[in-house]
Amino acid sequence: MNTPKRRSWAEPYKIKMVEPVKMTTRKDREKAISEAGYNTFLLRSGDVYIDLLTDSGTSAMSDRQWAGMMLGDEAYAGSRNYYNLEDAVRQFYGYKYLVPTHQGRAAEHLISKIMISDGDVIPGNMYFTTTRLHQELAGGTFADVIIDEAHDPENEHPFKGNVDLQKLEDLIKKHGPDRMPYVSIATAVNMAGGQPISLENLQQVRELTAEYDIPIIHDMTRVAENAYFIKKKEPGYADKSVAAIVRQICDLTDGATMSAKKDALVNIGGFLAVNDREVFEEARNLVVVYEGLHTYGGLAGRDMEAMALGIEESVQEDHIRARIGQVQYLGDKLIGWGIPVVRPIGSHGVFLDARKILPHLSQDQFPAQTLAAELYLDAGVRAMERGVVSAGRNTETGEHNYPDLELVRLTIPRRVYTQAHMDVVAESVAEVFANREKISGLNMIYEPKYLRFFQARFERAD
Ligand SMILES: Cc1ncc(COP(=O)(O)O)c(C=O)c1O
Ligand SMILES: N[C@@H](Cc1ccc(O)cc1)C(=O)O
Missing domain, CATH: 3.40.640.10 (Type I PLP-dependent aspartate aminotransferase-like (Major domain))
Structure with a gap:
């Protein structure tokens, strides 16, 4: 037998309680995202398969x-x-x-x-x-x-x-x-x-x-x-x-x-x-x-x-190494497949570069918002827009703030998902990336006054 050269490491915990997640069909997801005004914040979590909206309040406690x-x-x-x-x-x-x-x-x-x-x-x-x-x-x-x-x-x-x-x-x-x-x-x-x-x-x-x-x-x-x-x-x-x-x-x-x-x-x-x-x-x-x-x-x-x-x-070393390690694992996979992400891979998520992925969309067509909706449609992975919608408006001129970074954040909750979930996410991103040229943008049809990204609604531009 050939013994493996590589020695893997695993999460420094074992699972004691589980929460079932729901698989949905593309048809279910079309309905859910359209009812949510193409805003992933407005989806019901019951319609989400792998929830990478945020790492906030989503950790598994010990x-x-x-x-x-x-x-x-x-x-x-x-x-x-x-x-x-x-x-x-x-x-x-x-x-x-x-x-x-x-x-x-x-x-x-x-x-x-x-x-x-x-x-x-x-x-x-x-x-x-x-x-x-x-x-x-x-x-x-x-x-x-x-x-x-x-x-x-x-x-x-x-x-x-x-x-x-x-x-x-x-x-x-x-x-x-x-x-x-x-x-x-x-x-x-x-x-x-x-x-x-x-x-x-x-x-x-x-x-x-x-x-x-x-x-x-x-x-x-x-x-x-x-x-x-x-x-x-x-x-x-x-x-x-x-x-x-x-x-x-x-x-x-x-x-x-x-x-x-x-x-x-x-x-x-x-x-x-x-x-x-x-x-x-x-x-x-x-x-x-x-x-x-x-x-x-x-x-x-x-x-x-x-x-x-x-x-x-x-601040425990095993915990933090595994936490950052999981984010890195997903990031390295996407980088390996040539998918544009923010580099170096950061702390709490992998950030897709929506400008690079959808260069045919101007910021007025909300590329990151669009990409987050497309990702959800592909496999039920929920991510978050971090671009022009999040940047809001200039308080003096009332114009959109146009940030250089037009990103979709795949945020990893702590101690919640396994490496297999990361593989599913990476493959879904790759699928959307492969079909990127067919993706068209969004129009904003409702814009709240404060922190608009949480509650804004959109419709397909075509
Ligand atoms: C860097 C940073 N500061 C402040 C906040 C605000 O915290 P909270 O969501 O708990 O109100 C968040 C998340 O919302 C954050 O990521
Ligand atoms: N801080 C949390 C929740 C949040 C999300 C987006 C915000 O702009 C504000 C708060 C996060 O980064 O996910």
Whole structure:
């Protein structure tokens, strides 16, 4: 017998409970996507076979987390689970003060309301939809200071989440530090394709902002995933633990908003964490207006317990290696077949380059929206548009924002799907790619005012 040379590795868990998924026919899917106005957000999940809409709130919790759910202390005030969460945030992230929220955007709401005044400018390493909206609603304007490479899907820069220090300094000089309440730094930059920021770059941002006394607020939604890339790609970190790198990242910032529905492996939850006592006092007061008392912030005690445990699990090496490894597996397969995707493969999904795949469609025909609908039609795989629809409109001119990146995100939930699911997804993408020339675009027939991508409706253009 020829023994295999290659030694495979497998997921560091075994499956204890299963949820059946439904297979549908093409006819079923034609009906479902047309009723959903060609928007994958408007599909019923029962009509989806493999759900790669998002990695948000879709993780499989561990048996420890489920056990933690049974230890929920559902007291209105001072729940013991709040204190467990506070301990976890202090231990793993190092921030001093914690205000729990029901999810990430609620924390963004609080920090924007507290720190931003009319006419302020908030630099950031690429926009995120909810983050930018809360900055705008508070009277501020977002300014993109990410490196140019991040806007080029083919550029192989290992840290496409880095800040262009020159752009940042020019902006500070142009508007003055007093107009800059903070710099907004995301780890594993979502809209760029889950691209990491390096510790070297973050350190430089820290030095520059310190000169002008401008704080850094960290969108730490996928900080552990970013830390894993630092360990793998940044010289000097190979022997450091992911947990230590996470701590180092947080220590370079003054506060953070967290959607714990991603890295921290829970189905609901988030928080605002800061080091400044005054900001904390204000947030603790405001949270009672919008979310609930400051020791639960819109969450049940059991949710906070699951989050505390999830934070600990999120930095375990076996977990994070398998998580990023699965995304990489899908990405490598597609790259191997010549399908245009954002490179390098990022943290939480594989991002298809809809401009390259459908070059015959202009951005006004919504190529990424179209491609996501076609993918669903082929095999029932649900993905998400991340292009002109997500970018929204310019608040001054009312015109569409036309982003360089016109992408479809195949987002991988954590600990949910197997390698066989990834193979099915890859083959479906390949099938749609093979028939790409026959695909025509969409018209938008309904556009809501805020975060339009969630609820907009389309019809076929032909
Ligand atoms: C980078 C990033 N920031 C903020 C948010 C907002 O979090 P949430 O969906 O929990 O409100 C998300 C996801 O929505 C995200 O991916
Ligand atoms: N943050 C989640 C949910 C979400 C999706 C799209 C958004 O623009 C905003 C929020 C995600 O990235 O999937």
